[in-house]
Amino acid sequence: MYAKDYHDLGTPAAHGQSVTLDIDGATVTVPAGTSIMRAAALADRDVPKLCATDTLKHFGSCRVCLVEIEGRKGFPASCTTEVAAGMKVRTQSEALAKMRRGVLELYVSEHPMGSCPDSSRCELETLAGEHGITQSRFGGPKTARAHTHQPVDASNPYFRFDNDLCIVCSRCVRACEETQGTFALTIEGRGLESRVSASQNQPFLESECVSCGACIEACPTGALMEKSLLTAGLPQQAVTTTCAYCGVGCSLVAEVTDGAVSRMVPNRDGRANQGHACVKGRFAYGYATHADRVTKPLIRKSITDEWTEVSWDEAINYAASEFKRIQARYGKDSVGGITSSRCTNEETFLVQKLVRAAFGTNNVDTCARVCHSPTGYGLKHTMGESAGTQEFVSVQHADVIVVIGASPTEAHPVFASQMKRRLRAGAKLIVVDPRAIPLVKSPHVEADYHLRLLPGTNVAVINALAHVVVTEGLTKDDYIAERCERESYEKWKKFVADPINSPEAMEPITGVKAELVRGAARLYAKGPNGAIYYGLGVTEHSQGSTMVMGIANLAMATGNLGREGVGVSPLRGQNNVQGSCDMGSFPHEFSGYRHVSDDSVRATFEAMWKVPLSPEQGLRIPNMFEAALDGSFRGMYIQGEDLAQSDPNTSHVTAALSALECLVIQDIFHNETAKFAHVFLPGTSFLEKDGTFTNAERRISRVRKVIEPLCGYADWEVTMRLSNALGYPMNYRHPSEIMDEIAALTPTFTGVSYEKIDRLGSIQWPCNDQAPAGTPTMHVGTFVRGKGKFYVTAYVPTHERTTSKYPLLLTTGRILSQYNVGAQTRRTPNLAWHSEDRLEIHPHDAEARGIEHGDWVGVTSRAGDTVLRVEITERVAPGVVYTTFHFPESGANLITTDNSDWATNCPEYKVTAVQVVKVAQPAAWQQRRQAAKPASPRKRRAPMDNPA
Ligand code: SF4
Ligand code: SF4
Ligand code: SF4
Ligand code: FES
Numbered sequence: 001m002y003a004k005d006y007h008d009l010g011t012p013a014a015h016g017q018s019v020t021l022d023i024d025g026a027t028v029t030v031p032a033g034t035s036i037m038r039a040a041a042l043a044d045r046d047v048p049k050l051c052a053t054d055t056l057k058h059f060g061s062c063r064v065c066l067v068e069i070e071g072r073k074g075f076p077a078s079c080t081t082e083v084a085a086g087m088k089v090r091t092q093s094e095a096l097a098k099m100r101r102g103v104l105e106l107y108v109s110e111h112p113m114g115s116c117p118d119s120s121r122c123e124l125e126t127l128a129g130e131h132g133i134t135q136s137r138f139g140g141p142k143t144a145r146a147h148t149h150q151p152v153d154a155s156n157p158y159f160r161f162d163n164d165l166c167i168v169c170s171r172c173v174r175a176c177e178e179t180q181g182t183f184a185l186t187i188e189g190r191g192l193e194s195r196v197s198a199s200q201n202q203p204f205l206e207s208e209c210v211s212c213g214a215c216i217e218a219c220p221t222g223a224l225m226e227k228s229l230l231t232a233g234l235p236q237q238a239v240t241t242t243c244a245y246c247g248v249g250c251s252l253v254a255e256v257t258d259g260a261v262s263r264m265v266p267n268r269d270g271r272a273n274q275g276h277a278c279v280k281g282r283f284a285y286g287y288a289t290h291a292d293r294v295t296k297p298l299i300r301k302s303i304t305d306e307w308t309e310v311s312w313d314e315a316i317n318y319a320a321s322e323f324k325r326i327q328a329r330y331g332k333d334s335v336g337g338i339t340s341s342r343c344t345n346e347e348t349f350l351v352q353k354l355v356r357a358a359f360g361t362n363n364v365d366t367c368a369r370v371c372h373s374p375t376g377y378g379l380k381h382t383m384g385e386s387a388g389t390q391e392f393v394s395v396q397h398a399d400v401i402v403v404i405g406a407s408p409t410e411a412h413p414v415f416a417s418q419m420k421r422r423l424r425a426g427a428k429l430i431v432v433d434p435r436a437i438p439l440v441k442s443p444h445v446e447a448d449y450h451l452r453l454l455p456g457t458n459v460a461v462i463n464a465l466a467h468v469v470v471t472e473g474l475t476k477d478d479y480i481a482e483r484c485e486r487e488s489y490e491k492w493k494k495f496v497a498d499p500i501n502s503p504e505a506m507e508p509i510t511g512v513k514a515e516l517v518r519g520a521a522r523l524y525a526k527g528p529n530g531a532i533y534y535g536l537g538v539t540e541h542s543q544g545s546t547m548v549m550g551i552a553n554l555a556m557a558t559g560n561l562g563r564e565g566v567g568v569s570p571l572r573g574q575n576n577v578q579g580s581c582d583m584g585s586f587p588h589e590f591s592g593y594r595h596v597s598d599d600s601v602r603a604t605f606e607a608m609w610k611v612p613l614s615p616e617q618g619l620r621i622p623n624m625f626e627a628a629l630d631g632s633f634r635g636m637y638i639q640g641e642d643l644a645q646s647d648p649n650t651s652h653v654t655a656a657l658s659a660l661e662c663l664v665i666q667d668i669f670h671n672e673t674a675k676f677a678h679v680f681l682p683g684t685s686f687l688e689k690d691g692t693f694t695n696a697e698r699r700i701s702r703v704r705k706v707i708e709p710l711c712g713y714a715d716w717e718v719t720m721r722l723s724n725a726l727g728y729p730m731n732y733r734h735p736s737e738i739m740d741e742i743a744a745l746t747p748t749f750t751g752v753s754y755e756k757i758d759r760l761g762s763i764q765w766p767c768n769d770q771a772p773a774g775t776p777t778m779h780v781g782t783f784v785r786g787k788g789k790f791y792v793t794a795y796v797p798t799h800e801r802t803t804s805k806y807p808l809l810l811t812t813g814r815i816l817s818q819y820n821v822g823a824q825t826r827r828t829p830n831l832a833w834h835s836e837d838r839l840e841i842h843p844h845d846a847e848a849r850g851i852e853h854g855d856w857v858g859v860t861s862r863a864g865d866t867v868l869r870v871e872i873t874e875r876v877a878p879g880v881v882y883t884t885f886h887f888p889e890s891g892a893n894l895i896t897t898d899n900s901d902w903a904t905n906c907p908e909y910k911v912t913a914v915q916v917v918k919v920a921q922p923a924a925w926q927q928r929r930q931a932a933k934p935a936s937p938r939k940r941r942a943p944m945d946n947p948a
Contacts (some may be wrong), residue, residue, distance in 0.1 A: 004694075006268050009054040010037035010047070010065070011079055021087040030083055031684055037065055037078040039136040040091050045817035047091050048100055048127050050107070050220055051169040052079040053267070055275050056178050059170055064103050064127070067091050075099065085857050097131070104128045105166050107133065111806035116165055116222035117230055122818035123220035124167060127803045150195065155205035156831035158225035158283040159216050159226050160194065166223035168194050172215035179214040179276050181420035183443035196223075198901050205832065210476070211279040212413065217265065226283075232262035237459050240267055242693050242701040243281035244342065244686035247572030248272055248392070248414045249695025251762070254687065254706045261285060261687065261706060270450060271762050272392055272695055278413035279817055279833075280825060285766055287827040288707075292669050298680040299685070303658065307680065312713070312721070318452075319679045320725035322662035323359065326635040334633055335662075336363025336624055339585040340640030341371075341574035343715055344691025344703055346738035348576070348583040350719040350730070351590065351639050355618075357611045357727035361389040362596050363633075364619030366585035367641045369621050374539040375570040376581055382556070383778075386593050387578060389567035390531065391697045391764060391776040395422050397565030398531035400524050402430045405458065405537020405910070406716065407437040411814045412535075412571045412696075419533075420445050430520045432461060433537060434811055435882055436875045449520040452877055456911040457510040459543045460795040461517065462550035464503040464510070468521035476559030484556055484788040492553055492790035495817045501710025501795075509795070511877070520692055525558045529565035536573060537813070540910045542798040550793040561788070562779045565885025572696040574820060577692035582749075582765070583742070586787075587618030591744040611728065621647065621897075622905050625656035635662040637722070639715060642684060644672035645821045645888050648896035648907040649863045666718060669823055672888055681712035681718050689714035691735045692757065694765070698775070700752060701762040759919040798911050802900050806861060808845065808881050808911035812892060815884050837890035839868040841916060851918050859883075860920040861912045866891035867922045881916060889922075889929040 016032025021039065028043045036057060050062035060080040066075035068474040070088035073097065078089075090096070108128050112134060116122040128820040173185040173196065184207050188197035199207035214226045217287035235255035251270025254261050264282055268275035297315030298307040310318075323335050337355040339348040348366070357362040368376075376386035383389075392415050395401065401419060405902050416439070423429055423445045431440050432451045440447045451460050469475055470493050480489055499505060503514035503521075510517075524530040531554060538547050551568055560566040572578050584591035594601040596613045606613050619627060621643070627633030636657075647653045657663060657676035665674045666681040674680055688709040696699050705714075713721075716738065719728040732738050736754040743749045750768035757763055763774040778784065802809060817833035819825045839857055851857060853872045858865055859881075868883060868890055876882050885892035897907035921927070 007041070009041040010049050011035040011058045012053045012054055012056070013038070019083050019085050020283045021083050021085065021089065023089045024091055032083070034083050035079050036067055036081050036083055036089055038068075039083050042080065042091065045091050048094060048131075049079060050124060050127070050167065051171060052692060053171060053218055053220075056171065056174045056218065059174060062103065062107075062169055063070060064100050066096055066099055066311060066671070068096065079489070101131050101133060104131055104133055108133055109169055111165055111221060116236075117225065118222060119236065121229075121544075125221075131876055139529045153198075153203050154227070155203035156209070156211060157205075157832050158211060158228075158279075159204075159213070159224060161198075161204060162225070162677060163195055165221050167221055167837070168196070168218060171218040172196060172224055174215040175218035178421070179218070179417060180210070180212045181417045181424070181443070181445070182208060182210055182212070184208040185215065186209070195277060209883060210413070211283065211833075212277065212417075213266075213279070213282040216277070224265045228263050229767060234259040235262055239704050239706045240702070241686065241704045241706060242575070243277070244575050244693070244703070245280040245284075245824075246412055247573060247575060247577055247696040248412050249693055249697075249699060249701055250277050250414055251701060252281055256706060258622060260289070269761060271893050271942075272697060272699055272701070273414045274418075276414050276417055279830065280819055284825050284828040284830045285687065286829070287824040288687045289710070290669075290827040292827060293710055294668065294670060294680060296681045297682060300678055303676050303678065305571060315679055316718075316721050316725050317680060317928065319662070321724060322637050322678065323637075323726060326661055327359070330632065332359065332635050333361045333363060333618070334635075335359050335635035336365070336619060336633065337363060337637040338621065338639065338641050338643070339364065339580050339583070341367050341577040341580040342640045343576065343580070344689065344735065345576065345579040345583050345694060345700070345742065346691045346735040347639065347715045347719065348580045348585055349361050349738055349742055350716050351637070352584045353609065353730075354637070354719055354723045354726070355729070355867040356605075356613055357609045358723045358726040360611075360614065362587045362614050363624065364585060364618060365624070366580045367586055367622045367646065368581050368585065369573070369904070369906060371536055371572055371573050371906070372539055372577050372581070373586070373697050373906045374544030374548050374901050376586075377545040377903045378552060379568065379570075382549050382552035382789055382791060383561070383783045385778060386581060387698050388569040388696055388780070389561060389778040390564075390569050391699070394564045394567060394777065395419050398427050398529050399432065399527045399565070400530040402432065402524055402532045403437075404532065404534040405516055406500055406533060406535025406571050407433070407439065407813055408533070408571060409438045410816045411440070411573065413816055415571070428523055430524060431460070434877065434880050442518060448523060449516055451516055451520060452511045454509075454511040454799065455809045455880060456541060456798045457795075458541060458547045459550055459793055460506045460510045461512060462547060462554060463496055463793060463795055464506040464517045465503040465521040465524070466550070466557065467553050468503060468518050468523045469500040469554065470497045471502075472522065475557045476523065479559035480557060483562075483783065484790065488790040489557075492792055495792045495794070498553060509514055509797075524554075527560065527566075530555075530558060530560045531566050531569070532560070532866070533569045533571055535571045537811075537910055538903070539906055540571075540908060542800075542899050542901060542908045542911075543796060544901040544906050545875070546793045546796075549791040552788075553790050553793065554791065554815065556788045562777070563780065567777070570696065573814075575695070576693045577694070578696060578698060579700075582694060582746075589621055590745070591742060592748050605745060608741065609893045620905050622900065625653060628656040628659045631659070634660060636660055637664045638673060639666045639719070642667070642671040642673050642821050644676065644821065645893065648909060649898050650891065650894045651864060652898065666715060669821060669827075684709045684711065684714050687816045689716070690733075691716070692739065698755060698764045699762045700765060702754070798899060798908060800908060800911045800913050802879070802913045806915050808879060808914050808916055810859065810861070810881050810883065810895065810912040810914045811910045812883055812885050812896075815886070818884065818886035821888070826887065834886065836885070837868060837884045837887050837892065838871040839916065840871050840873050840876045842874060842876050842878045842880070843872050844878045845881070845916070846870065849916060851916070854917050854920055857916050857918055859898065859914050861895040861914045863897045863912070864894035865923075866893075866894045867919055867926060881914065889926045891926065
């Protein structure tokens with residue numbers, strides 16, 4: 001369905017008791033509070049409209065939607081008038097038609113017929129045409145346009161604003177407020193002079209606009225329009241798919257013109273995003289066809305050789321022969337594979353199957369190791385399931401929202417907009433973060449408490465919050481008695497009640513004033529509905545798993561689990577972090593989080609896969625690096641992951657990768673890891689394949705092929721060919737068959753199939769006989785593990801401490817316009833907003849070092865050093881510095897250390913002791929990198945010596 005074909009009901013849904021009325025002789029029953037406009041549209045008696053759209057509250061300015069109501073004088077606007085029982089409405093009459101024509105003619109005088117670049121998408125021109133209007137009687141030099149003519153604002157890389165086409169309906173202004181929550185737009189001036197203005201009458205690019213596109217989606221004319229539409233013709237095809245950036249998992253509709261995506265629009269029926277998107281998903285898809293794409297397989301014998309283009313057969317056979325050779329010489333466990341949270345569930349499942357069944361080892365891990373592995377550990381131990389408890393809409397029922405170690409407006413923007421809507425409606429906000437994230441204070445949103453803790457002291461803060469809850473009698477004792485293990489609770493209660501965990505005792509450690517901790521604890525506990533959302537600022541610590549358990553403890557003790565409006569929700573960074581974990585990517589677990597040592601589980605996989613499987617846990621990523629360095633691990637297959645850029649302590653990682661005899665990379669671009677590879681298998685973007693992603697709400701959504709794979713094969717097909725070349729047969733004809741196998745082997749996926757996803761739109765697992773339509777809220781009535789289990793979470797300071805040599809604490813994060821290591825977004829016009837990573841430093845720390853805004857600074861840690869440009873800001877506290885990590889030339893991971901979570905080895909990215917000094921220029925290697933061309937040089941095909 002094209003976006004403009006969507007049946008817009010005019011005003012949002014209401015939820016009152018049923019009311020029955022008569023519209024044009026038809027009996028219509030709708031919830032009380034519904035507008036006449038919506039009721040009429042639901043009965044297929046659509047009333048003309050211009051200023052109304054069903055994603056926004058009614059406004060009532062255009063007056064084209066007038067109707068007649070029996071027994072009432074005048075002609076009320078149907079968008080602002082609510083239905084009433086027994087009401088009789090007429091939507092069509094001579095008088096109404098005459099009035100509508102008059103109003104439309106006035107609009108057409110401001111916006112002549114045919115003036116939109118694409119009149120078929122213009123609601124005004126369509127409506128005027130339907131009313132027989134070809135031109136206006138009111139046109140002339142004294143119209144508003146003559147007064148307000150402005151040049152077209154084309155500053156934004158993706159869309160432009162043409163004031164001459166604007167009918168000042170305010171839909172864009174309201175979309176920016178209600179849908180996006182940015183408040184970047186206003187209507188400036190009065191009467192004929194009124195016009196849309198961005199921020200302080202600035203070009204869009206320089207304004208507060210975050211380029212989400214909600215205003216374009218709302219605009220009924222071509223005044224706000226994607227630049228891509230100015231050149232593309234009408235779409236010939238529209239494909240509903242799922243965004244491949246963050247864990248919100250927005251449903252998008254890709255419109256295709258002449259075989260290329262002409263625009264991407266948010267799917268109004270998307271359950272996760274409800275018709276909204278952000279600058280990445282909506283606009284930054286151009287990387288998929290970027291000239292840097294590698295589309296031909298490459299091989300080389302040594303990493304010092306040049307690459308050679310070869311056929312698929314040759315590349316696959318070479319990779320397989322190398323893996324076989326290595327295993328024959330060094331043993332079965334000398335090889336392994338890495339799955340990617342960017343790939344589909346089906347692709348991930350196949351890679352781990354290849355490692356377990358074709359390689360015959362459990363040496364498989366996933367990039368989720370370095371982000372949310374502590375989430376799996378902490379939530380599984382306390383509640384019995386390794387996933388978030390809520391669906392996103394649950395936040396609309398929260399009274400108190402707690403955001404810990406996450407910046408939703410940057411990393412999960414569409415969910416942030418939903419959260420901000422709830423906050424504007426009155427929910428309270430507690431932010432626990434070393435940095436003043438944008439949510440702390442933004443238009444119409446302000447945190448009630450910002451617990452600005454020192455990096456590395458999360459567990460001390462969560463224990464202090466729990467201390468207040470327990471010692472001030474704020475626990476939900478009935479809930480605990482009914483739903484949790486008594487013994488574990490008593491032990492935990494005694495532990496947190498100890499004065500050593502009081503906010504006062506913890507204040508010198510955390511840097512957070514005790515009274516703020518006490519206030520925040522009371523606010524959360526009294527809710528009545530308290531919802532916790534957290535991110536990598538929780539997990540990427542030496543006590544990441546402890547902190548996740550601490551959060552779960554607090555939620556259980558306050559009864560904040562098992563219903564809407566509450567819960568513990570990890571905000572997953574990449575699109576398919578949840579899915580990659582679910583699919584059995586960890587070395588100790590099959591899909592559905594079942595241990596490889598469990599004989600009965602292993603037996604079901606062995607029966608299906610027809611091969612004996614190892615009961616021994618395999619190597620995690622850091623163990624693979626260690627084993628590579630000690631010589632026992634020699635071959636690796638990495639799908640869609642850039643370990644050399646994304647993993648900590650780069651020099652350690654690259655030393656390990658250099659030690660491998662065969663590194664096979666499957667990716668869409670040459671990346672840092674490919675520098676150490678022997679075989680490069682071209683990958684496919686999300687636009688080029690079928691499959692599914694699972695978002696942070698456990699929602700499984702379809703990824704649908706929009707264009708043909710540039711390299712000829714989808715990633716799952718390449719894995720399958722590699723497996724066949726290794727001698728373990730795989731014969732899937734379509735990813736739906738892989739999903740059928742997943743469903744057959746995974747209890748939480750038993751009821752999942754492509755047919756069902758297509759029918760329901762999306763499904764939240766568990767989906768099985770007990771929950772055939774999926775499970776929006778987890779742990780209702782009882783926890784998955786039976787009784788909730790409390791864990792004692794003693795605070796253990798990280799080894800990474802400040803000293804006189806390294807006096808500052810570095811923490812890291814993301815920015816809205818860029819994504820992760822930037823491989824995709826750096827190849828899009830998103831560079832207009834963020835073209836380099838900067839080091840944020842507090843004015844006091846900058847002054848003490850003689851550093852000024854924009855200076856280059858050397859950042860040195862115990863692991864290494866790099867150079868960044870500086871930004872002086874009070875967003876960070878004194879003693880703390882912060883950077884993003886989207887550009888390889890920033891070398892952020894050169895300075896992060898080997899410290900990791902005690903339970904899962906998730907790296908401690910968020911705490912690195914550093915020194916910062918002013919320097920003259922970037923390091924020599926950074927200058928070389930910036931000067932270098934992005935694509936790797938390679939020669940045309942020349943057969944390798946005996947590649948088999
Ligand atoms: S693109 Fe989004 S943020 Fe920018 S003006 Fe439009 S609605 Fe507001
Ligand atoms: S830009 Fe579009 S949505 Fe905004 S006021 Fe003008 S016509 Fe209405
Ligand atoms: S990046 Fe995230 S929030 Fe933005 S469109 Fe994609 S899934 Fe939605
Ligand atoms: S649509 Fe009702 S007044 Fe504009």
